[in-house]
Amino acid sequence: MIQGDEQRDFKRLAVEAQVVLVSEAAELRGQCLDLSGSGLALVADEPLAAGTQVEVRMDGGMGRLPPFEAKGRVVRCDAQGNRYQLAVAFES
Numbered sequence: 001m002i003q004g005d006e007q008r009d010f011k012r013l014a015v016e017a018q019v020v021l022v023s024e025a026a027e028l029r030g031q032c033l034d035l036s037g038s039g040l041a042l043v044a045d046e047p048l049a050a051g052t053q054v055e056v057r058m059d060g061g062m063g064r065l066p067p068f069e070a071k072g073r074v075v076r077c078d079a080q081g082n083r084y085q086l087a088v089a090f091e092s
Contacts, residue, residue, distance in 0.1 A: 012041075014033070014034050015033070015035045017032045019056065020056075020057040021055070021057075021074075022054060023048065023052050028048050030043055030045075030086070037090075040072075040088050040090075042085070043080070043086075044083065045082075045083055045084070049074065049077065050076055051074065052073065053072075054071075070091075071091050073089055075088065
């Protein structure tokens with residue numbers, strides 16, 4: 001029986017980069033925690049409601065990688081002390 005992360009279609013990669021989520025109502029800046037082919041996790045100082053459509057923008061990291069942009073949807077936003085952990089699923 002496959003359990004946990006082994007069930008995922010894409011492996012998660014730990015990524016330390018600034019990320020910006022742009023929605024119709026706001027622009028939210030945060031720190032990327034991990035990235036996969038299907039989404040990303042980040043921490044931010046402000047919440048963003050689950051279901052919010054966003055454009056994801058991430059710097060390439062000191063010029064070593066090209067900038068990253070994708071459309072997505074916030075699927076989770078959990079309070080962690082005075083910060084928020086968000087999960088964003090990419091949409092094609």
